[in-house]
Amino acid sequence: MKIGILQTGRAPKELIDDLGDYDVLFHHLLAGHGFEFETWPVLDMEFPSSPSEADGWLITGSKFAAYEDHPWIAPLETLIRDIRDRGKPLIGICFGHQIIAQALGGQVEKFSGGWAIGRTEYDMDGKPISLNAWHQDQITRLPEGATVIGSNCFSPYAMLRYGDTVMSIQAHPEFDDHFIDGLIRTRGPGIVPENQLKTAAAQLGKDNDSATIAALMAAFFKN
Structure with missing residues (x-):
């Protein structure tokens, strides 16, 4: 099964x-599930010709905001609606979570309550899970047809499903502790409050549920 990755951001050059x-x-996250991958760097205006170029689609995280005026935002929203209308499985992570909601009629804003950084606990269908997070923007209004499947007090719309073919996650199951440590060192200073960076650093090394979410994502693609 071929998964098309719609890349909307890049890792810090110090980490790549x-x-x-x-x-x-x-x-790495989805290794062992039998997928092949092809990347379209949509932030460079490189788009697939149609949703048929892959069997399933995944939208990455980004340092950019869904509500910012970048030339690739509108065509990405059009592609999201086309993928949904074709019935292809689509998963969005962090920025991907937000841009799907915006494309389908929801609202995304810079959250006045600040940042979620590092190991973060959520309730997913009544079960506790922990994942690494790195975001300030949030979905503040749900699109029609969205169902909440994961949340916490800080982020009430942390995991969403839209029928049987679209799912999105605010946290970053693909960010391991090495990557979070790198973000703390390279992207956090001067942007994220120092006390939050210290708290996130102190949580490094604790268990999280990325493998569980990877299995969920793989099953969703194959459904």
């Missing part, structure tokens, strides 16, 4: 050589 860019992180 050792840990990989955003698309490569998903190769």
Whole structure:
């Protein structure tokens, strides 16, 4: 099964050589599930010709905001609606979670409550899970047809499903502790409050449920 990765951002240059860019992180996360991957760097205006170019689609995270005026935002939203209308499985992570909601009629904003950084706990269908997070923007209004499947007090719309073919996650199952540590060092200073960076650093090494979410994502693609 071929998964098309719609790359909307890049890892810090200090991390790419050792840990990989955003698309490569998903190769690692979903390894062992029988997928092949092709990347379209949509942030460079490189788009697939149609949803038929892959069997399933995945939208990465990004340092950009869904509500910003970039030339690739509108065509990406059109592609999201086309993928949905074709019935192809689509998963969005962090920025991908937000841009899917925006494309389908929801609203995304910079959250006045600040950042979620590092190991974060959620309730998913009544069960506790923990995943690494790195975001300030959030979905603040759900699109029609969205069902909440995961949340916490900080992020009430943390995991969504739209019928049987679209799913999105605010957190980053593809970010392991090495990557979070790199973000703390390279992207956090001067942007994220120092106390939050210290708290996130202190959580490094604790168990999380990325493997569980990877299995969920793989099953969703194959459904």
